[in-house]
Amino acid sequence: QLRLVDSGGGLVQPGGSLRLSCAASGFKLANYAVAWFRQAPGKEREGVACISSSRDGSTEYIDSVRGRFIISRADAQNTAFLQMNNLKPEDTAAYYCSIGGKYSDGVYRCPVIYTNDYGGQGTRVTVSS
Numbered sequence: 001q002l003r004l005v006d007s008g009g010g011l012v013q014p015g016g017s018l019r020l021s022c023a024a025s026g027f028k029l030a031n032y033a034v035a036w037f038r039q040a041p042g043k044e045r046e047g048v049a050c051i052s053s054s055r056d057g058s059t060e061y062i063d064s065v066r067g068r069f070i071i072s073r074a075d076a077q078n079t080a081f082l083q084m085n086n087l088k089p090e091d092t093a094a095y096y097c098s099i100g101g102k103y104s105d106g107v108y109r110c111p112v113i114y115t116n117d118y119g120g121q122g123t124r125v126t127v128s129s
Contacts, residue, residue, distance in 0.1 A: 002026040002118050006097050009123030012087055020082040020123055022097030030054035030075040033101025035112035036082045038093035038125075045096075049082060050110035052101060060110045064090070087127045094122040 008020040022034060035050040049071040050060045059071050070083040080097060098115050101108030 004097055004099065004118040004120040006095065006120050006123040009095060009125045011126045011128065013129050014088060014127055016087050016127070017083070017085045018087065018125060020084065020095055020097075020125075022080040022082075022120075024078045024080075024099070024118075029073065029078045029080060029099070031108065032099040033108040033110050033112050034071070034073060034080040034097060034099050035110065035114070036071060036095055036097050037114050038091075038095045039122075040090075040093040043093075045114060047111060047114070048095070050101075050112055051080065052110055053108040056107040056109065058110070084125070087125075089127045092125060092127050094124050096120050096122040 003025045005023045012018055031053055033052045036048045037045050038048050039045040048062055048065055049069055051071045052058045054075055068086045073080040098112055100112045
């Protein structure tokens, strides 16, 4: 069964840090681009960060998180991460990971279109004092 499990969210004060994990099972995560999305209450889901498949590893970020968030992957653990630093109240949201990308020259590249086909339940991040 192909599955993604998001974890690592929690309550943190402004300026704090969290590391989210996206653990894959049933397939090799390294072969796909991975993206993190978030959805705040009353707002549409938005893509936050993306990393192409391991053969390339290039990354993309939205402006509001660039310089504060880092997306990475640990192929041996079949897991991707989102390191979130200097968190702000506007980062409060449910965070989801997804996979995919556009295939080109042996690499799945960003962007990733969000899908919940792999059962990710999301992980909630609350930034508040």
